Amino acid sequence: MLEINNIDTYYGNIQALHDVSISVKEGEIITLIGANGAGKTTTLMSISGIVTPKRGTISFNGEVISDKKPDDIVKMGLSHVPEGRHIFPYLTVMENLDLGAFLRKDKAGIKKDLKHVFELFPRLHERRNQQGGTLSGGEQQMLAISRALMAKPKLLLLDEPSLGLAPIIVRQIFDIIRLINKEDKTTIFLVEQNANLALKVANRGYVMENGRITLEDSAQNLLVNEEVKKAYLGI
Numbered sequence: 757m758l759e760i761n762n763i764d765t766y767y768g769n770i771q772a773l774h775d776v777s778i779s780v781k782e783g784e785i786i787t788l789i790g791a792n793g794a795g796k797t798t799t800l801m802s803i804s805g806i807v808t809p810k811r812g813t814i815s816f817n818g819e820v821i822s823d824k825k826p827d828d829i830v831k832m833g834l835s836h837v838p839e840g841r842h843i844f845p846y847l848t849v850m851e852n853l854d855l856g857a858f859l860r861k862d863k864a865g866i867k868k869d870l871k872h873v874f875e876l877f878p879r880l881h882e883r884r885n886q887q888g889g890t891l892s893g894g895e896q897q898m899l900a901i902s903r904a905l906m907a908k909p910k911l912l913l914l915d916e917p918s919l920g921l922a923p924i925i926v927r928q929i930f931d932i933i934r935l936i937n938k939e940d941k942t943t944i945f946l947v948e949q950n951a952n953l954a955l956k957v958a959n960r961g962y963v964m965e966n967g968r969i970t971l972e973d974s975a976q977n978l979l980v981n982e983e984v985k986k987a988y989l990g991i
């Protein structure tokens with residue numbers, strides 16, 4: 757479904773990604789794990805068109821997207837929930853969700869998806885008229901995920917959904933990630949610093965160090981890999 761082929765991404769003269777290749781099959785949850793500054797966020801931004809790789813290509817369902825603009829990429833069915841959530845703080849929950857669907861024209865479909873995200877996150881329904889900025893951190897993460905779902909993505913990119921949240925909220929959010937994958941058949945690309953959590957929910961994983969992919973395996977194998985255990989699982 758998604759093929760990242762040998763990309764190099766730069767910020768000015770600084771090379772953040774070196775020859776990165778990742779493939780994601782339809783229906784799976786894949787995770788990219790790595791330390792701070794490894795290049796995980798840059799990988800997601802390269803996919804969603806926020807930064808453009810200098811070399812290599814990215815294709816989505818057979819079509820090259822690494823030369824397309826972010827909104828064209830969203831229209832193709834690829835949504836990105838950025839690190840730090842970036843919801844609109846002065847808009848209500850409803851208005852934030854409406855903006856998630858702004859590229860769509862199918863009114864009936866939008867209504868159905870709105871009902872669905874409120875079923876996934878009843879808390880957001882209770883707070884639908886509240887300003888985004890006054891929600892708790894966990895609720896803001898729920899809103900950021902819901903807003904991305906309102907674009908009806910085939911592939912959802914999630915950047916550090918557990919960041920700064922209490923364990924009980926993290927569990928709820930990860931349960932929903934599983935559900936979105938299993939029941940809605942949405943493919944998921946998950947970036948996480950909490951490698952233990954990420955590998956428990958994912959089918960496969962990639963390890964990134966200093967902008968390079970150093971390991972790729974099933975999540976099951978990575979969880980028992982001695983290097984991964986030492987470097988990322990704190991065992």
Ligand code: ATP
Pocket residue numbers: 767770772790791792793794795796797798799839949
């Ligand atoms: P974290 O988990 O801390 O978010 P990460 O794995 O997501 O880390 P990136 O944010 O992708 O890592 O950063 C990769 C490298 O690119 C880092 O060395 C970072 O300093 C650099 N970098 C990121 N954004 C910029 C930018 N806008 N300008 C210059 N360098 C950047």
